[in-house]
Amino acid sequence: MTTFLIGFMGSGKTTIAQLLAEDFIDMDYVIVERIGMPISTFFAEAGEGAFREIESQVLEELSQNEGVIATGGGIVTSDDNRRILSNAEAEIIYLKSDFDTLYQQISMDTTNVRPLFIDKSREELQEIFETRAPLYEEIATQIITISGKTPEEIIKEIRR
Template identity: 85%
Template sequence: MTTFLIGFMGSGKTTIAQLLATDFVDMDQVIVNRIGMPISTFFEMSGEVAFREIESQVLEELSKSDGVIATGGGVVTSDDNRRILSESEAEIIYLKSDFDTLYQQISDDTTNVRPLFVDKSREELQVLFETRAPLYEAIATQVIKTSGKTPKEIVKEIRR
């Protein structure tokens, strides 16, 4: 069985994936390995469209595997990706949080540089968040509200 974790940047997808399975897959790391550079560098050199094409290829491959997969926050922006996720027999868990909490978590994370966070104002990020939220909701098989919960509490809720 495959489980995809989806949600906006900063929602804790990788953290939760690590707690759910020791052999989890981080899609962003798979992409970094494939392109041979940080995603932020690839964004600067090749742009978001090129990144999304690679992301779709990786998602298609991972949709045929088993295990827990942490996706990138923008995976739902592509019609193809939403189709791949919806047509898979995977569980798709949306880690849902409010924008203010996510913004604070992204701001506090100095180890994970997110290209869209660096390039956009808070207002632009909020618009991005509001645009993506219904896309996450539409394909999720389970929605977990994460605001005010610890990672362990979230994992416990997922496993119920």
């Protein structure tokens, strides 16, 4: 069985994936390996459109795998990606939170450089969040509200 974790940046997809499976796949890591540079550098050099093309290729390949896969926050912005996810025989878990909580988590994360966070104002990020939220919900097979919960509590809820 394949499990995809989806949600906005800062929702803890990688953290939860690590706790669900030792051999989880982080799509961002796969993409970095493929492009040979940090995603933020690729964004700056090639643009978001080129990044989204590579992201779709990687998603198509990974949808054939089994296991736990942490996706990038923008995976749902593409019609093709939503189709790939919906057609995969997979559980799609949306790690849902309110924008203020996510913004605070992103602001405090000094190890993960997020191109959109660097380039956008808080208001612009909130607009992106509000655009994506219904797309996450549309394809999710399970929605887990993460606000105020520890990673362990989230894992317990997923495994119910």
